[in-house]
Ligand SMILES: NC(=O)C1=CN([C@@H]2O[C@H](COP(=O)(O)OP(=O)(O)OC[C@H]3O[C@@H](n4cnc5c(N)ncnc54)[C@H](O)[C@@H]3O)[C@@H](O)[C@H]2O)C=CC1
């Protein structure tokens with residue numbers, strides 16, 4: 286039977302086998318027939334090779350030049366080998382990144398190019414980092430909707446078509462003012478008030494749909510605000526918690542754009558990237574869910590400033606509230622309940638607030654000493 290007719294027969298079966306007719310819904314295991322949910326085109330690759338588990342994964346990271354991607358590439362290259370992790374983005378990489386391992390241009394809105402990259406590089410895992418974050422998304426809703434939603438659809442279809450293991454991060458921003466805020470559990474009302482949050486809830490729901498309908502190995506962690514020393518945040522509401530360190534070292538003064546009592550879940554980047562690796566390596570049978578909260582600490586700008594001033598008593602902190610970011614922060618969780626991640630795949634954070642501040646100052650301290658030396 287010609288391939289196309291076979292697939293249209295399977296597709297018909299799959300569509301007809303709704304629970305209502307009493308027959309079992311046909312979960313199309315992508316690995317077997319690599320059926321793409323997108324309209325099958327004549328050049329669809331029907332026989333994507335799925336690698337045995339013993340092979341190292343071949344990883345593609347989209348949106349890899351942001352706050353998190355370069356650090357993730359470093360971690361995964363250490364584990365799987367430099368040439369098994371391809372970093373991609375739509376921006377030019379700095380020399381240090383370009384010479385640290387494979388980098389390619391990839392616009393997630395270019396479905397065809399993305400498919401070529403996945404096929405030509407025999408990708409088996411995809412980490413989808415491309416996005417517009419909360420504050421920058423509110424400043425450009427149309428672009429955020431395109432990148433965060435249309436881009437995601439391309440990623441889901443390609444991952445399903447080629448049997449990839451897919452990681453898509455969600456966020457504390459996937460909750461809204463009607464969600465329980467202290468703590469916020471994995472499963473509760475999610476009515477976020479930003480295009481960022483709406484797009485991330487969509488990502489969670491679509492990823493889980495593709496998992497149940499097409500057998501896609503979709504994994505998702507809701508990240509808190511991530512704090513890093515050697516990379517800058519990309520335009521979110523929690524960016525103040527990174528900026529304070531840079532300004533404290535540079536000028537000894539910091540103007541915070543959130544109210545001093547604004548409590549938000551936060552995490553040091555090393556914990557975030559290790560959690561991502563651990564959930565990607567977790568045996569599927571340990572995952573009772575496909576979307577998990579992960580938590581490390583929650584603090585307010587005032588508490589962060591006080592911890593910093595223990596080591597830098599001269600630091601001056603003032604407050605000039607940004608109403609857009611404040612409204613977003615006031616709709617987000619104050620504390621995250623991550624008990625399911627800790628139960629299912631033994632998640633455990635390493636950095637609390639004192640360790641975070643010490644680690645960040647050590648980095649800047651060494652950087653400052655390096656600068657003086659040079
Ligand atoms: N950094 C954080 O605090 C948190 C991040 N996350 C999620 O983690 C992921 C990575 O976050 P960050 O690195 O902080 O983001 P970022 O904003 O720093 O970087 C996002 C990257 O996406 C790229 N991008 C934009 N449009 C693109 C397109 N059409 N095609 C390909 N790439 C495109 C940008 O060039 C940028 O390098 C995002 O999905 C974000 O939602 C979730 C919660 C917290």
Ligand SMILES: CC(=O)[C@H](N)C(=O)O
Pocket residue numbers: 418419420456457458481508509510511520521522523524
């Ligand atoms: C918490 C996030 O998702 C991000 N840092 C943002 O503030 O938008």
